[in-house]
Amino acid sequence: MGDDIFCINRRKFIGNSLVAASGITVVSTGMLAAGTASAQTPAAAASAGCGPVKLPAVIGYPNNNGVLVERVTYPARNMGTTIVANVFKPAGFDEGKKYPAIVVTHPFxxxxxxxxxxxxxxxxxxxxxxLAYDASYQGESGGEPRLMEVPAQRLDDISCAIDYLSQQPEVDPARIGSLGVCAGGGYAMCNAQTELRVKAVATVSMFNLGDARRRAMGQLSYEDRMKRLRDAGEQRSNEARGGPVRLVPVVPESPAEFTANTPDLYRQGYEYYVTPRAKHPNSPNRYVFSSLPLQMAFFPYDQIETISPRPILMIVGREGRYKILER
Structure with missing residues (x-):
């Protein structure tokens, strides 16, 4: 892979979640391997509305268990744009009941x-x-330029999802949890440090995006880091002058790009995001290179003590063996 490919993606995890808090029950769910993706035309967020979900709601996992899925939109408060999300309601949903709710944040x-x-x-x-949503700048949600990865906005996206859920009469606002996968886990953990409406937080294969960008999993020297920052700054200046936005790959595009030094994390990212297993037209395996400095400035653990005494569940896996760390 070239210098421009800074992978962050989820570890291969056939495992399970999640969340415990006051009245929120810890559950364990088996992830199923995703199958062939169906083509789906991206919609402009400005014209997105509530109503039936666009199918498939989940790639490779048919909804055969009576779960109600609804497409919703709500504001990204700080941006003046729109978030598009899918809300999943249990089979036998009762409008007269109050349910615990969980915001699920997707990976980089x-x-x-x-x-x-x-x-x-x-x-x-x-x-x-x-509630599973598309982050700002990504998927069907609003924000320009497309495919930006902005950690500060990613944190507020979680709070915007809580804004939406807390307005729903069927949601118990005292039982809202937050789950993040891979880089989404870092965002969920960081958001919970100051977002006290989150009553419990859980992560699956959490990835520290800031550290990954600063050190490239220990493979990036300080001098190379500074060069990348200079390159990203020059690219941002070029875009400010009207030049084209530069997009770079997130994970390898094919096994031909693998080398002896390619970490399993990168290989598994290819297997999930670039093959029919979970490939999606709204996830083109690209991000805006000039957003790299914003990612390097992300330190997700600086106030982690402020989550206490709320529960934390971290699910990690390596080579098929999984260990649950609770705090």
Whole structure:
């Protein structure tokens, strides 16, 4: 891979979640391997509306368990744009009841129809109302230029999802949890440090995006880091002058790009995001290169003590063996 490919993606995890808090039950759900993706035409967020969900709601996992899936939109408050999300409601949903709810945050470069939707579906099957959304600048949600990865906005996207859920009469605002997958786990953990409406937070294969961008999993020297920052700054200046936006790959485009030094993390990212297993037209395996400095400035653990005494569940896996760390 070239210098421009800075992969962050989810570890291969056939495992399980999530969340415990005051009245929120810890559950364990088996992830199923995703199958062939169906083509889906991206819609402009400005014209997106509430109503029936665009199918498939989850790539490769048919909804055969009576879960109700609804497409919704709500404001990205700080941007003046629109977030597009899928809300999953349990089978036998009762409008007169109050349900615990979970916001599910997708990985870097992912969309709601991939792993975030899969977790949302499984958790809804177990009695939660869940919400899987496209991050700002990505998927069907608003924001320009497309495919930006802006950690500060990613954090507020979670709060915007809580804004939406807290207005729904069927949601118990005292039982809202947050789940993030891969880089989404870093965002969920960081957001919970100051977002006290989150009553419990859980992560699956959490990835520290800031550290990954600064050190490239220990493979990036300080001098190379500074060069990348200079290059990104020059590219941003070029875009400000009207030049084209530069997009770079997130994970390898094919096994031909693998080398002996390619980490399993990169290989597994290709297997999930670039093959029919979970490939989606709204997730083109690209991000805006000039957003790299914003990613390097992300330090997700600086106030982690402020989550206490709320529960944390971190699910990690390596070579098929999984260890649950609770705090």
């Amino acid at each position: 470069s992912g969309v709601k129809e991939q792993t975030a939707g899969l977790y949302a579906q499984h958790l809804a099957e177990r009695g939660f109302i869940t």
